Amino acid sequence: MTESYVIHVNRRWQTEESTISDFSVENTDLKGYILEEKGPSSAQAGMQLRIPAGEYNLVWHHGGRFGPKVPKLFNFQVSPGRLILIHPGNDASDTEGCLIVGHSRKINRVESSKLKFGQLMKLLEPTDLSKSKLIITEDFQ
Structure with missing residues (x-):
């Protein structure tokens, strides 16, 4: 079992309503x-x-x-309190x-979210989440 993971989120599509990204977890098949x-983008709440x-x-949010x-993310710009x-x-x-995970995408929508969230949680739950990272990049189409 891996003690930590790197989750890559690559923003690809944006509309006036939402932003959708591809995501993958390094060294796993989960995407x-x-x-x-x-x-x-804004750091302001x-x-x-x-x-x-x-x-x-x-970190875990209880x-x-x-x-x-559930996983909570923060950095020097975005406080945990957000x-x-x-x-x-x-x-x-x-x-x-927040970041909403999905198995497939449509315009302004992700599908099979509970299924994909369950797969992500199964991977992350046994770990010390504070040793993992999430990296957001942008490559809009």
């Missing part, structure tokens, strides 16, 4: 899509915009409507800056 808020590209630390624990979580959902109405 899919992530839906976030629309751009431009309460703007309903995606977070800036960059490298993020991960409690809340998405289950007993509550940027990785969780299931389908479209921009399901996020306030």
